Amino acid sequence: QVQLVESGGGLVQAGGSLRLSCTASGRTFDSYTVGWFRQAPGKEREFIAAINWSGGAIYYGDSVKGRFTIRRDNAKNAMYLHMNSLKLEDTAVYYCAASDQASPIRLRTQAFVSVWGQGTQVTVSS
Numbered sequence: 001q002v003q004l005v006e007s008g009g010g011l012v013q014a015g016g017s018l019r020l021s022c023t024a025s026g027r028t029f030d031s032y033t034v035g036w037f038r039q040a041p042g043k044e045r046e047f048i049a050a051i052n053w054s055g056g057a058i059y060y061g062d063s064v065k066g067r068f069t070i071r072r073d074n075a076k077n078a079m080y081l082h083m084n085s086l087k088l089e090d091t092a093v094y095y096c097a098a099s100d101q102a103s104p105i106r107l108r109t110q111a112f113v114s115v116w117g118q119g120t121q122v123t124v125s126s
Contacts, residue, residue, distance in 0.1 A: 002026035002115055004096045009120030012086055020081040022096030022117060030074040033099045035107045036081050038092035049081065050104035059104040086124045093119040
């Protein structure tokens with residue numbers, strides 16, 4: 001089973017951009033569907049995006065479509081979330097997640113997540 005570590009969070013102004021990284025340990029990263037969730041204070045954890053093992057299937061949550069892009073680099077055991085046109089409401093702790101059984105669209109459901117990262121804080125200021 002892989003272990004996931006996020007990085008790249010921080011403080012950014014509204015309208016700005018940020019790139020999050022998720023690095024995996026373990027030799028089977030390329031067999032996992034991986035994705036991103038976020039959780040704002042007082043709110044439920046929200047699905048952001050997911051990508052299958054080859055990168056050929058991608059699914060986004062409605063709140064980030066057109067602004068966020070998910071990518072993966074299996075040679076580096078890494079996944080990325082490029083966030084553009086950031087809004088105040090994007091402020092949250094961002095988590096990477098992996099599943100060894102779900103497709104990207106099914107990874108919307110947290111029950112299919114088998115591994116979570118520890119989270120990285122993204123704060124968007126006005």
